Amino acid sequence: MSEVQVRGLTVEYQTSAGWLPAVADASLDLRAGEITGLVGESGSGKSTLALSLLNAVPAPGRIAAGTIEVAGVGDLTRLGGKQLRKARGGAIGYVFQASQNSLNPLKTIGKQLLDLGRSHEVSDLRGLIARALDLANRMGLDGKRVLDSYQHELSGGMRQRVGIVFALVLNAKVLILDEPTTALDMLSQASVLEIVRKVHDENQLSTLIITHDIGAISEIADRLAVMYGGRIVEDGPLLDVLRRPTHPYTKALIGATARITGDIDAARALPGRPPDLTTVARVGCVFRDRCPFAVAVCAEVEPPLEAWKVGAEEQIGRRRACHVDPSTVLSGTPGTPAAVGEPA
Amino acid sequence: MIEARGITRTYQTYGAFTGARTVHALRGVDFTLPDGGAVSFIGESGCGKTTLGKILTGLESFDGGELVVDGVELSGLKPHQRAKYFRRIQMIHQDPYSALNPTRTIASILGDPLRMRAKETGADATTRRERAAELLTLVGLEPDAVLPKYPHQLSGGQRQRVVVARALTVDPTVLIADEAVSMIDVSMRLGILSLLRDLRARLGISLVFITHDVATARYVGDDGELHVIYRGEVVERGLTDEVILAPVHPYTQCLLSAVPIMRGLEEPGPDRTAPTAALDERAVTPGCLFQPRCPFAQDQCAEKHPVLVPLGDGAGDGSGAGDGAGFAGGEASEHLHACFYPEARRVVGVEVGAASA
Numbered sequence: 043m044s045e046v047q048v049r050g051l052t053v054e055y056q057t058s059a060g061w062l063p064a065v066a067d068a069s070l071d072l073r074a075g076e077i078t079g080l081v082g083e084s085g086s087g088k089s090t091l092a093l094s095l096l097n098a099v100p101a102p103g104r105i106a107a108g109t110i111e112v113a114g115v116g117d118l119t120r121l122g123g124k125q126l127r128k129a130r131g132g133a134i135g136y137v138f139q140a141s142q143n144s145l146n147p148l149k150t151i152g153k154q155l156l157d158l159g160r161s162h163e164v165s166d167l168r169g170l171i172a173r174a175l176d177l178a179n180r181m182g183l184d185g186k187r188v189l190d191s192y193q194h195e196l197s198g199g200m201r202q203r204v205g206i207v208f209a210l211v212l213n214a215k216v217l218i219l220d221e222p223t224t225a226l227d228m229l230s231q232a233s234v235l236e237i238v239r240k241v242h243d244e245n246q247l248s249t250l251i252i253t254h255d256i257g258a259i260s261e262i263a264d265r266l267a268v269m270y271g272g273r274i275v276e277d278g279p280l281l282d283v284l285r286r287p288t289h290p291y292t293k294a295l296i297g298a299t300a301r302i303t304g305d306i307d308a309a310r311a312l313p314g315r316p317p318d319l320t321t322v323a324r325v326g327c328v329f330r331d332r333c334p335f336a337v338a339v340c341a342e343v344e345p346p347l348e349a350w351k352v353g354a355e356e357q358i359g360r361r362r363a364c365h366v367d368p369s370t371v372l373s374g375t376p377g378t379p380a381a382v383g384e385p386a
Numbered sequence: 387m388i389e390a391r392g393i394t395r396t397y398q399t400y401g402a403f404t405g406a407r408t409v410h411a412l413r414g415v416d417f418t419l420p421d422g423g424a425v426s427f428i429g430e431s432g433c434g435k436t437t438l439g440k441i442l443t444g445l446e447s448f449d450g451g452e453l454v455v456d457g458v459e460l461s462g463l464k465p466h467q468r469a470k471y472f473r474r475i476q477m478i479h480q481d482p483y484s485a486l487n488p489t490r491t492i493a494s495i496l497g498d499p500l501r502m503r504a505k506e507t508g509a510d511a512t513t514r515r516e517r518a519a520e521l522l523t524l525v526g527l528e529p530d531a532v533l534p535k536y537p538h539q540l541s542g543g544q545r546q547r548v549v550v551a552r553a554l555t556v557d558p559t560v561l562i563a564d565e566a567v568s569m570i571d572v573s574m575r576l577g578i579l580s581l582l583r584d585l586r587a588r589l590g591i592s593l594v595f596i597t598h599d600v601a602t603a604r605y606v607g608d609d610g611e612l613h614v615i616y617r618g619e620v621v622e623r624g625l626t627d628e629v630i631l632a633p634v635h636p637y638t639q640c641l642l643s644a645v646p647i648m649r650g651l652e653e654p655g656p657d658r659t660a661p662t663a664a665l666d667e668r669a670v671t672p673g674c675l676f677q678p679r680c681p682f683a684q685d686q687c688a689e690k691h692p693v694l695v696p697l698g699d700g701a702g703d704g705s706g707a708g709d710g711a712g713f714a715g716g717e718a719s720e721h722l723h724a725c726f727y728p729e730a731r732r733v734v735g736v737e738v739g740a741a742s743a
Binding site for chain 1: 430431541542543544571572573574575576577579580598599600601602604605630631640641642643644645646647648649650651652660661664665734735736737
């Protein structure tokens, strides 16, 4: 059962070269009780996708096509005004990128919580505070102290947790976290991830975590979606995707992660640089310039995101967007890219 | 060759209501950086590792101990005499997005320090331009494409390469990399790390690598020493791989346990652990600094302060070490720790299949 169903979502930004898609034809399901990890490099469109789940793409961007069905709310792309404001925060909780810097430095956390309650026309503000205290305590914070604190009195990990309290205090069933662990050190990262998992399980949420760190996400997510150049190029159950990546980009991304054990020389950085809005390929596969498996057809036809089939049998829940046979990607690296590094 | 002996740095703050407060940023740090060598410092935020980097580059003073560069004790020198030593120690900054002036092209970003350096070497304008191009090639960028550009036209990884090139303009022998890869994409990190490793091999540059991400410390080169720093004090040191595979100090074990496991490819180490409380910099204890958060603390830990000793000299020497820690007993003097009850635990992830193979 899906809490959120994204179908054919296209988000465009207006540039001097016309309207260019930052997210192209993305389809994604957030299921109840599951943590979905969305991984991609900077500029891959992952934050834009997340913001569009609030229908909050900043100008000069717009949702050009597609639907976002949220359980109990309807198609978010058609909502506006008061209904939209109620859905944001009410049905969907959002923890912003660098949420440790998104708190008001002039007000205590408690005052900001009351602001949140008033803007959502909560009649029982005492109940709201009680719920926030409860959430904070369950996340290992001293709730009363935190509500009386200004943001500068809290550490990075504590502010991140305050962000999660704000996202969940209105009983949102969908939780979206944009880069929740960037700028945190290892110990705080581990405790924030653990808390996300705990809060998720306790409240039976549908959680989406957006990150560029495939290592951090693999610790807690159930499903993994990999994004590149505005497209979702592969998704499926996390363990299966990590064990058997069938898209060359996923494979390269896993190989490029610094690991604590294993052969240092086996890991290699991705060649080339990630595309941005203006440099992403308009025709054919978006990854072909950096792809060691690229064949002639990749330059002409964009591969659609399709269920991965072995023979007639459908693999459970795996989708991939690649022309090359999955077994070829799995088995090896034909012709490793010439330059490792970043040619300008 | 840089030698630090017992470097201390204390900050005094005065609050309007709370009165004076003393913060011990560094409490006696010793290390030796041989020519062409590598030393890594790991620790969480607020443990003093950035202060150390600043002291080494001359951006911050220290109030105790000795900093010896090539046999000369720096604190005894006048500022203008010191300058030539600090010229040879350059910093690679954490955030490539704010370390470059957005209003200047790469050519002028590299040009200014080259001109300063030319006052000593007497290089003319043509040589300087050639040197700029040479440095960009060295860090893996195409000079003609990059020189006329502004920082915003480059990706994060490319900017960090420019930052490295800028540090190299004054012909340093030591690079201090303070969280040099934590702000850039995971997919680009290995490229920068292998560049640093390459610079060590090709130019014989030595490297001080400061990070909270232990995994990246492995990639800066062989024979690197790892120092684990907690509240301004080194609590464990040894060869990087030895410390990672068989850490004996509980703080090191907590740090290493926090490294995410790539599920499906790795399995969590059998002894994974976590600190029992959050860091409180104000906590004053006569005993071990880590005692209030230590999952293995015993009575003695709260009373006496442990000092760095070679592994094997104290009681409870690595008796709990598993077979993976076999070599820890080899060169006992290399591996130092500050814990009354050192016990090797396997906390890092193990590759799936590695155990059976």
